[in-house]
Amino acid sequence: MILRLLSLLSFGLLLTNVLSQAGCARRVVGYITSWGDVPFTDQQARLLTHLVFAFFAMDADGALTLSNKAQQRLNGILEVARRHPHLKVQFAVGGWENSQYFSKIASTQSGRANLNANIRKVIENFKFDGVDLDWEYPVTGGAVEGEEIDRQNYVQLMAELKQELKVLQESQQRADSYLISFAGAAGYWVLKPGFDLRGLLENADFVNVMSYDYFGAWQSKWGAFTGPPAPLHFAMPKKKKCRNFYVKRFSGKMNVHATIKYYACQLKDTYKINMGVPFYGRFWHNVGEAVAPGDDMWRTAKPIEGDNKFEGGDVQWRQIGGRFEMSRTRFHEGSKTPFIWMPENATFVGYEDANSLSYKIHYIKERNIGGVMIWAIDFDDEKLSLLQAATGGEICTSPFKKEFPYKCSPVDDQRWWTFEDKPEHAGMCGRSAPLYNDYYPVCDPDDPGHACCGKYGYCGSGPEFCGCASCVDYGADPSLILKEPIRPERKVTWYTLASGEGRRGRCGPMAPHLDGGPATCNPDDPSAKCCSNGGYCGSTKEHCECQGCVDFSKTPDYHWKPVEWWTFAENSNHIGKCGPGAPVLPSGKTPKCDPDSNAPCCSQSGYCGNGALYCECQGCVDFKKTPNWEWRRQVVTVVSSSPSPNAPYG
Structure with a gap:
C-alpha cells in the first residue's frame, strides 16, 4: 500500500511538472549538440519548452548539411520530442566554428535569399518549429573577422527570413508562426558595434543570450584571470592604487547582470530575453597568487612560453566530479558561483552548480526575464541535476510583473x-x-x-x-x-586630472602657464571652483575667501593682470626677489611684488614680504598701496645680497 501511494505521489509530481512546463509562463530553452552521444530523453523533454539542435553546417553558398552521424542523432532526438506536443523544436545555424560565411552571405540579396530558402527546406524536411541563428559575431567577428556593414545586414537577413517563413506558414495553413531566435553575445564590446538589438527583435521571437564564458584560459594579451564562466554579479577586487585610494582595474561588465541589463535597456523590455546558463566549467593550470588577499577566486595564470597562451580548457558538468575534487568546492558569495582551488598543483576550476543556478532562476523571476537558455543539456549528469535546478524556483508559475526592473x-x-x-x-x-x-x-x-x-x-x-x-x-x-x-560654456582654461603632477589642480600666475596664460579653476566644479593665493584649486574657505583668492563661480571671466613678479612659471629660483637688484623678468622689466599676496612689499634688500621691515622702511615699496610703482632706471646700491633670515618667499 505504501509503495502504491509513493508511486501515485511520484506520478502526481511528474504530471504536475508536465502540465507546468506545457503551460510555462517563461521559456526553458535547451540546446543539444549534434556531435554528442548522450541521448535525448522524455524526462528532458518534459522539463523544456524549447529544444534547439546545434548545429546544421553552413557552406559558403548558404547550403545546410548534416553528417551521417549528426543526422542519426537528430532522428533519435525528434522521435522523443514528438511524443511531447508542448515542446517546440528548432535547429541552429552557425556557432563559433561555423560563422565564417555569414558576413558574405548576408551582404547580398541573392546570398540572403539562398540561405533563407535552405532554412525553409530544412524546416519542411524535418518538421522543425523554427530556426536559431548563431552568427558569432557580426562586425567584430569571432573566429573570423567581420565587416562594419554586418550590423545592418543582419537585420535585413532576419527581416527577409521572417517573410520567407510567413509565406511557408500560409502555404501550409499552419496556425502557429514559425519561430526565429538568435544567439546574442555577452560582451558589450561585441554587442554595441555588431548587434542592432531593436532591429533584430522586431523580426525575431526571442534572443538566447550567451551570458557565460566571461573568464577562460584562452589566448589573450591582457593575461588570464581565473573566475567562474558565468558570475551573476560583479564581485572582482580592487587592485590599482591611484593617489591615496584604490580603483577597480577590472571591467564591471564581466557578469550576467550587466549583460542582461544591457539587453533590457536597449530593448526597453525583458520578455524576449532568455538568460543563458552553462552546464560546464572552465579550468586553468599554472595559476599564481590571488589578485587580492582573502579572495581565492580571482587569480592570474602564467602564460605558456610567454606567448600569451594559457593552459586550461572546459569540462562538462557530468565530467567535473571525475576530474576534480568536488569536495573542495567553495562558494563565492559576491558572484554567486562555486569554484575549486588546488594550490598543490596550481589548478583552478570555475563552474556552475545547482546552488548557483538557483540564484540565476531567482534573478530571472525577480527581473521579469523571458526565460532561461541552457548550453547544453547533454552536458548534464544522469540524474539531470542541473536541468532540475534550472527549471525549479517557480520559473514557470511565477507571474510577470508590470514594472520595468532596470534603471x-x-x-x-x-x-x-x-x-x-x-x-x-x-x-x-x-x-x-x-x-x-x-x-x-x-x-x-x-x-x-x-x-x-x-x-x-x-x-x-x-x-x-x-x-x-x-x-x-x-x-x-x-x-x-x-x-x-x-x-562647459567656455573654453577649458584649467588643468584637468590628466594634466600630470605639478599641473593637476594648479592655478594662477604662480602655476605653470596654460596656453600662454595663467590657468584658471573650473567654475562648474563645486569642489575646485576657487584659486587660492597659493595657486591651487579647491572649494574651502582658504581657497575662496582669502586675500588674493579668486572664486571663478562668481567671476568666471576673471583674468589675472600681466605678471610683474617672479613666479614658478618663470623661474622658481627667483621667487620672492624684487627691485632693481633682482634678476629682470623675461619681459625685461624689474620684478615687483604681488599686491594681492601675503607678501606685497619689496624690502630695501630686494625681497618680498610684509610688516614694517618690508613695507615701512626707507626705500621699501608697498605695492598694495602703490601698485603702479615703477623703479627709476638707475643703479641702486643693494644693502645685502643675502635674504633676511625671516624673509618669506611668496
Missing part, C-alpha cells in the same frame, strides 16, 4: 572614458576630468563596478566612490547624467 541611461551615446577610448583617461569623471566628446565625463550607470564618481574624480564602486558627500551614484540614478551643466 537605464537616459542617453544613447557614451559619455564616459574607457580603456578602449584612452587608457590614461579611463575611469576619470567629474568636472575636473578631461572632456569626453565635449561633455564633462560621467560614470557608466550600466557598469556595476564603476557606476559612481568618487570625490577624487574616478569611477568605482563601494562607499568610497558612492557614499561620500560629493560622490555621484549614476547607477542608482542615471538621470544625473543630464544634470546641468553637462558641458
Whole structure:
C-alpha cells in the first residue's frame, strides 16, 4: 500500500511538472549538440519548452548539411520530442566554428535569399518549429573577422527570413508562426558595434543570450584571470592604487547582470530575453597568487612560453566530479558561483552548480526575464541535476510583473572614458576630468563596478566612490547624467586630472602657464571652483575667501593682470626677489611684488614680504598701496645680497 501511494505521489509530481512546463509562463530553452552521444530523453523533454539542435553546417553558398552521424542523432532526438506536443523544436545555424560565411552571405540579396530558402527546406524536411541563428559575431567577428556593414545586414537577413517563413506558414495553413531566435553575445564590446538589438527583435521571437564564458584560459594579451564562466554579479577586487585610494582595474561588465541589463535597456523590455546558463566549467593550470588577499577566486595564470597562451580548457558538468575534487568546492558569495582551488598543483576550476543556478532562476523571476537558455543539456549528469535546478524556483508559475526592473541611461551615446577610448583617461569623471566628446565625463550607470564618481574624480564602486558627500551614484540614478551643466560654456582654461603632477589642480600666475596664460579653476566644479593665493584649486574657505583668492563661480571671466613678479612659471629660483637688484623678468622689466599676496612689499634688500621691515622702511615699496610703482632706471646700491633670515618667499 505504501509503495502504491509513493508511486501515485511520484506520478502526481511528474504530471504536475508536465502540465507546468506545457503551460510555462517563461521559456526553458535547451540546446543539444549534434556531435554528442548522450541521448535525448522524455524526462528532458518534459522539463523544456524549447529544444534547439546545434548545429546544421553552413557552406559558403548558404547550403545546410548534416553528417551521417549528426543526422542519426537528430532522428533519435525528434522521435522523443514528438511524443511531447508542448515542446517546440528548432535547429541552429552557425556557432563559433561555423560563422565564417555569414558576413558574405548576408551582404547580398541573392546570398540572403539562398540561405533563407535552405532554412525553409530544412524546416519542411524535418518538421522543425523554427530556426536559431548563431552568427558569432557580426562586425567584430569571432573566429573570423567581420565587416562594419554586418550590423545592418543582419537585420535585413532576419527581416527577409521572417517573410520567407510567413509565406511557408500560409502555404501550409499552419496556425502557429514559425519561430526565429538568435544567439546574442555577452560582451558589450561585441554587442554595441555588431548587434542592432531593436532591429533584430522586431523580426525575431526571442534572443538566447550567451551570458557565460566571461573568464577562460584562452589566448589573450591582457593575461588570464581565473573566475567562474558565468558570475551573476560583479564581485572582482580592487587592485590599482591611484593617489591615496584604490580603483577597480577590472571591467564591471564581466557578469550576467550587466549583460542582461544591457539587453533590457536597449530593448526597453525583458520578455524576449532568455538568460543563458552553462552546464560546464572552465579550468586553468599554472595559476599564481590571488589578485587580492582573502579572495581565492580571482587569480592570474602564467602564460605558456610567454606567448600569451594559457593552459586550461572546459569540462562538462557530468565530467567535473571525475576530474576534480568536488569536495573542495567553495562558494563565492559576491558572484554567486562555486569554484575549486588546488594550490598543490596550481589548478583552478570555475563552474556552475545547482546552488548557483538557483540564484540565476531567482534573478530571472525577480527581473521579469523571458526565460532561461541552457548550453547544453547533454552536458548534464544522469540524474539531470542541473536541468532540475534550472527549471525549479517557480520559473514557470511565477507571474510577470508590470514594472520595468532596470534603471537605464537616459542617453544613447557614451559619455564616459574607457580603456578602449584612452587608457590614461579611463575611469576619470567629474568636472575636473578631461572632456569626453565635449561633455564633462560621467560614470557608466550600466557598469556595476564603476557606476559612481568618487570625490577624487574616478569611477568605482563601494562607499568610497558612492557614499561620500560629493560622490555621484549614476547607477542608482542615471538621470544625473543630464544634470546641468553637462558641458562647459567656455573654453577649458584649467588643468584637468590628466594634466600630470605639478599641473593637476594648479592655478594662477604662480602655476605653470596654460596656453600662454595663467590657468584658471573650473567654475562648474563645486569642489575646485576657487584659486587660492597659493595657486591651487579647491572649494574651502582658504581657497575662496582669502586675500588674493579668486572664486571663478562668481567671476568666471576673471583674468589675472600681466605678471610683474617672479613666479614658478618663470623661474622658481627667483621667487620672492624684487627691485632693481633682482634678476629682470623675461619681459625685461624689474620684478615687483604681488599686491594681492601675503607678501606685497619689496624690502630695501630686494625681497618680498610684509610688516614694517618690508613695507615701512626707507626705500621699501608697498605695492598694495602703490601698485603702479615703477623703479627709476638707475643703479641702486643693494644693502645685502643675502635674504633676511625671516624673509618669506611668496
